[in-house]
Amino acid sequence: MQSITGKIWNLKEPNTKDIMYISQRLGVSEIIARVLLNRDVSIDDAKNYLEGSLADMPDPYHFKDMVKATDRIIKAINEKQKIAIFGDYDVDGSCASAILTSFFNSIGIDTTLYIPDRMTEGYGPNEYAFKKLKSEGHDLVITVDCGCVAFDSMKVAKEIGLDIIITDHHQCEVDIPECIGMVNPNRVDEDGLYGYLCGATVAFLLAVAVNRQIDTKVNMKMLLDLVAVATVCDLVPLKGINRVLVDRGLKVLATRQNIGLKALADITGIDERPRAYHCGFVLGPRINAAGRISSCDLGSRLLSTKNISIANKLAAELHDLNAERKEIETIVQEEAILQAEKKVAKNPDIKALVLAGENWHAGVIGIVASRIKELYNLPVFIIALDDKVCKGSGRSISGVDLGAIVRKSKDILIGGGGHGMAAGLSIDKEQIPAFEKRFCEVVEKAAAKNPEILVPKISLDGVLNVGGANLDLISKLEKVEPYGMGNPEPKFAVTGRVAYAQVVGEKHVRITLTDLTKRRVNGIVFSAMETDLGPFLLNSLNEQVTVCGQIKRNVFNGYESAQIQVLDAIKGEMPNS
Template identity: 40%
Template sequence: MHSVLGFNWQQKNFDERHATTICQRFQLSEILSNLLASREISLDEVENFLQPKIKISLPDPFELSDMGKAVSHVIAAIQARKKITIFADYDVDGATSAALLKRFFREIGIEVNIYIPDRILEGYGPNSQALLNLKKNGTDLVITVDCGTVAFKPLEDAKLAGLEIIVIDHHLGVLEKPEAIAVINPNLLNETFPHKNLCAAGVSFLFAVAINKKLRESGFYSQKKEPNLLDLLDLVALGTVCDVMSLTGLNRAFVAQGLKVLKQRKNLGLRKICDLASLDEEPNSYHLGFIIGPRINAGGRIGKSDFGAKILSSEDESEIDEIGAQLEILNRQRKDIEAQVLEEAVKSLEAGINGFAISDPVIFATSKNWHQGVIGIVASRLKDLYNRPVAVIALDEEKGKASCRSIAGIDFGAEILNARLSGLLLDGGGHAMAGGFSILTEKIPALHQFFCENLGKKIIEITAKKNSEFDIALDLVQVNIDLLKELSKLEPFGVGNVRPKFLLRDVVKVNARLVGQSQDHISCVFSARTALGFNGQIQAIAFRSANTPLAQILLDPKFTKPLNLIGSLNVNSWMGVERVQMVIEDILIPITFKKPRFKFTDSKLNHKSHHTVTPHLLRGPSRQRLDFIGCDQMDPATSAG
């Protein structure tokens, strides 16, 4: 069996004896036990993995360097009635961090302000002018969240002006610390705190826990009700998923418990966003990352930067209704802008414009016409398309601003920091999977060379591997709602705990059609062929596959061979009816032709445009990922090879 997309699929190895022990000791099914074993979950970890508990996973927040110093200073500021402002980034992690702290302070009777810089006019992180204006307008203490670790000059200017600063961040830092009363960041170079994968919202939650503990010990709650900090975990979960943090350990507990809080719909802003998105099913990590998150982000990307923080922290229903409606409009506009920029970026790269190409180890896409608010999403799309680290740079006069996305195994944030220390960047930072920078236009070629030289060898090693793994092979008769409900015990899914991949054996296509606003997805129905005829059916969908080799199999009405599908399973709810759906990632089919020629059909043109291609020409990366030499995944051409 060979893959349509050219991958060598094999079942993931796991300790079968360990799986059997899990099955017997915890009375779990064979399938679930096998999946736990393949994730190398020890017997001691099984219960907390399946039912993550905050009280088991939560560390002592005072293990973080500078936490005690920061907490003491904040309590002193509260007692002195100092004016406090939260200075946050404009993305989801920044918005959730700011909203979390504002809600916490409000619960203990302290009103704080939130300041979010404008993405276009001010850029990322603290800037001197904004901090000096805050001081001028009466702010005594600024708490930066999701930014500030490397803001050396702005924080130095703030100190000279008499403005107190506490930094709460998670981005990679250097040995030098900025001028601040305290810097709380698990990713400082000399930090020993073990939980390195926290987002800013997670660090902010630990900050709130630490303040709350000290207030409790001081008798602060003797005459008032202590806030339930667990009610803030919906915000932590949202920030964690949207900042693409690993959903293991403490983060797994944060997200699992946060989803339970989200289900209770206590946060009025989140409730409004869910209602506007017609989210009427139990929320999971997918909804956080792909339904709620993009709407929060829309304000910071192309609208008002503070919309996200405002709607997540507000208790004013009229304000929430107004912002929610505007975010819906902005999100639709964002999609249109994103699609246009993505199309232009793909055309530019495949034509080799500006000297950058899809064959580069690190892909750079640049233009003077791109909106800065969508370049991060476009970078993510290009990374998925070409399986390379990507920097998308929006040029403006003599400077460029970039958003970067990486692939597993390549720490882009660390390399951005190296480039900054090497004098190639004006500013920049990030973490392993994402980052950003600003740069003089004239230095872009040198930066590209710097990245390619430093990362190229490792990138080539990673991307050259065509081996992929699935978890378990299933027959269609095994796939049902009960199986999906049991698999849900493995949630939340995300980085570090990916949704299981299955091989669905020997199914036959019943029908297939193009769906979606752009007609770029393929919806299918499959059945199992038995000696007695067809038995059972499953719905399936192949996202963004209309112009890929998958379309040649799925949209060909004459192709009736049994197939093995590779993909994930989920529950598709529609009009109150739940059905199992497979999300197709690849297709395995038998080799029946030795060396045919192929017709490549443009499915968007209703199969009227055919391009005859011989196998030896299908080399190198391309938009359509035609890297599947030697497989019979396309219609054989009528002429002889």
């Protein structure tokens, strides 16, 4: 069925026998069994999915070149050589840098933190940075969350006598850059079992390996809060050991042992048990803010400092930068939407978007790309034009691999890389039309093979009556947390009569649904008045509708209740419900 917002609702219906088997075998409710099956968790894996342990962590020496990396680090420690940590400027890179910086600090080793300037140096290792570090007397550089395709920069490092250890998790070429060793679960010669790990987890495993060699009393588990934040924010799948790392990391985060994270939680008003949501939508954007529009090392410095006053100062600065980032982002987004509207009006069958603008801040184009992708359900690249090198950021839909497109476009790009769902690039202005043509052709071919990839969808885990959307359901669903990539928060359809509908805060709508037995449940629809959904609900007073969304715990004036965070709606009842 097509909804008010033009989406297709897919109600997943697992095998009833499988639902009963998991429910009885694990002693969980049928709704939990249904949710697990809807996430393609097999019957055999269900127990581990819910009850995973840190004992399931891979041995660090499972990964190629871990021995080479740890041996070189031990040598540097024993010979008192100068070590630098070279990180990416996003949340994953900031957390990975902080993990190694904090670990080395805990064993009495001072390291230099180097985060490249996004605007002048771009992404990843570069000649300028390596020569600067070498001139300052560094003997060893450990990259985190970057470096696996930095062939030219690694040649420079070798020429100037600078040893490099690469830790990364991005997709690799068949060949490996010249370095002491490269630890990356996505190396072509790896077994692929742990390709879903983020860069911070790879850095953590390196620290665990070094710690094992020197046999310290460092409690490595206290670094898991950083691993959790990075895992959620880098949008890697919350499956396997990632679920355990985030779950345990959130427990560490709750202790507020990391001074920087505590300062950030305080300034943002997090006064409840931290969840994946807080990592992805509260802490993460602020850690990212500096890398987008200011000094790129602020996030890493905040996460690794042991000084409370410095932490409070950096947290306040990042909080303010995030507000500034939002203002810049709004301007770029409005201009990008105007461009997109013109392109779609000119070609209603367009399958992909490449939008480029003067004075677009390169630090916010990734966020804008995400918004445009959500708005049009099309893969998109947003490019910040520049007289020298233009920077682009892309976001995709399921079925279109942006990282592969960038890798296959080397002949027209200056550089780039990424994952299936997100990628970055640098390009000459004159080459943008050629890239746009190639990008659109690839997407058109993918859509021709599978037209459904361009149809926006909402996957539902079940249908509830008004009384079924309650606190008991919320408590049961907590077993499936943490939510994130690969484990989305469950969504349900709820049918009822609209007893109340009112605009709140200009663009949001609050509703109340009721049934024949007078049971009621409240709902909130964020930004409803910016779509057809708000007017539809306001005009449906006393009529029956079916809404879909997530069932949330709401606390107001000390009273706790269930509330639907409404995402969409249809007229009347769910078909076949």
